Each structure stands twice: as C-alpha cells, then as structure tokens.
Amino acid sequence: MRHRLVVVAFALVTCACGGPTTSPESDPRATEYALIPSPQATASCAVSFPGENQQLNCLGKVEGGVAPYQYWWQYLITRNGVEEPYGWFQGSTTFSIPCDNGLYPDAEYFFIKFQYKVVDANTYESNTVTSRTFRCVD
Known part of the structure; x- marks a missing residue:
C-alpha cells in the first residue's frame, strides 16, 4: 500500500x-x-440466477484515497484461446452484462473476466482487481 x-x-x-x-x-x-492512504479497490462478480437471460453482475468497492472517485472497468473475452481486452471505460461501482451459461447442444462459448480500478480526487490510481473467469454462451 x-x-x-x-x-x-x-x-x-x-x-x-x-x-x-x-x-x-x-x-x-x-x-x-x-x-492519506492510496485508494484500495476490491470487487466481486456473480451470475444472477441459473437459466436463460442470466446477468453477470459485478460490484466494486474502494477504501482510502480521497473522494470523489472515478470507477473504471474493463472486460476481457477469450474465444478460441485468444484473450481480447475491450478497453477501460468509466462507470459506477456496479457493472452488469448478459451471460447465459447454460448447457446447450452445439453451443459455442466464450470466457469473460473483469478488471476494476479506481482513481481518486488526487489522481492516485488504486490496484487493479481481476475477477475469476466466467463461461457464457456465444
């Protein structure tokens, strides 16, 4: 820290x-x-419920630093073994994306994980938190 x-x-x-x-x-x-300690970020992500029309919901938190904060998210999608980052974007403490992870015959899947960081009022950047990987139907 x-x-x-x-x-x-x-x-x-x-x-x-x-x-x-x-x-x-x-x-x-x-x-x-x-x-003043630098901001420290934590985040957790979970699938909303089993079945169709599932949402992957993430919640970010921050401790330390100086408010107001800027909240930044990025998701990384892996298809056929190739990971592709989708770039950082500013948001809020929550982020959701559709993610149906049911088992379907002949379905194609991709893997997704999220990264979260915070920038405080003094422009100090927190650590970057990476979620676990989730499987979604393509």
Whole structure:
C-alpha cells in the first residue's frame, strides 16, 4: 500500500531564555499535510440466477484515497484461446452484462473476466482487481 508523506513545518523563534516566543499552533506560517492512504479497490462478480437471460453482475468497492472517485472497468473475452481486452471505460461501482451459461447442444462459448480500478480526487490510481473467469454462451 502506498502512503503519502506527512510534513509539518513551522518557523520557531526563540526568546533570550531559550524558549519559543509563539507556539507552533498559533504560527500562521505553519504548514501541515495529512497522511492519506492510496485508494484500495476490491470487487466481486456473480451470475444472477441459473437459466436463460442470466446477468453477470459485478460490484466494486474502494477504501482510502480521497473522494470523489472515478470507477473504471474493463472486460476481457477469450474465444478460441485468444484473450481480447475491450478497453477501460468509466462507470459506477456496479457493472452488469448478459451471460447465459447454460448447457446447450452445439453451443459455442466464450470466457469473460473483469478488471476494476479506481482513481481518486488526487489522481492516485488504486490496484487493479481481476475477477475469476466466467463461461457464457456465444
């Protein structure tokens, strides 16, 4: 996990007795930076219900970072052993796609998996989460 450095800086003027003339809290020149963890993404995907007209539903979550967030999804489809990414697109915390995974005579299937990441208000990018692979009727 990446962290951002906290730096607290202030001028200190001492009097003849060696003590400070003002407290750091009252010095208007004091600068403070907070330690904010980078965003961390998690996601889960599941098929909605068995049978026809199934949906593959994914839910993404984020912790850390600074809101507001941008949510990014990508899906990768494998046909005949060749994986093809479909590019990143901005969305919300949920994503759904039709995925009928029943067993049909002479049916052709493809395999799909999802990737999810988040970019926070400071443009820090989270880790990329990859779902398990799902089989769908082509």
